Amino acid sequence: MNTENHPSLTPTHIMYALHLLAPFTFLILAVVALIIGMVNREHVQGSWLDSHYSWLSRTFWWGLLWSIVAWGAYLLLTTLTLGFGAFIFWILPAAVVVWYVYRVVRGWLSLNALKPI
Numbered sequence: 001m002n003t004e005n006h007p008s009l010t011p012t013h014i015m016y017a018l019h020l021l022a023p024f025t026f027l028i029l030a031v032v033a034l035i036i037g038m039v040n041r042e043h044v045q046g047s048w049l050d051s052h053y054s055w056l057s058r059t060f061w062w063g064l065l066w067s068i069v070a071w072g073a074y075l076l077l078t079t080l081t082l083g084f085g086a087f088i089f090w091i092l093p094a095a096v097v098v099w100y101v102y103r104v105v106r107g108w109l110s111l112n113a114l115k116p117i
Helices: 009-025 028-044 050-080 091-112
Strands: none
Touching (some): 009 028, 050 091
């Protein structure tokens, strides 16, 4: 597939890069990527790139939900175990980060192959 006919490919790469860094910035960069996606979405509607915009949007919203659940459970369980649970329950928020990064990498690899996700 010829990438010259896809002017929205560069913003999509930027969005993936921002999402990849987002877990390390408390999802602030993901919000920036969402804004970029909202601005450019009309240019990709109906194309194979539209699936990437949806994929990244769903990744963000589900990641936000799971982060809130994981951190809430971590804090509750750590409190209930008088702090000793912190050595075990850190795995909950860490699992969300792994899931988030996995989704971003999977989508980005699909983008690099010029395929929808």
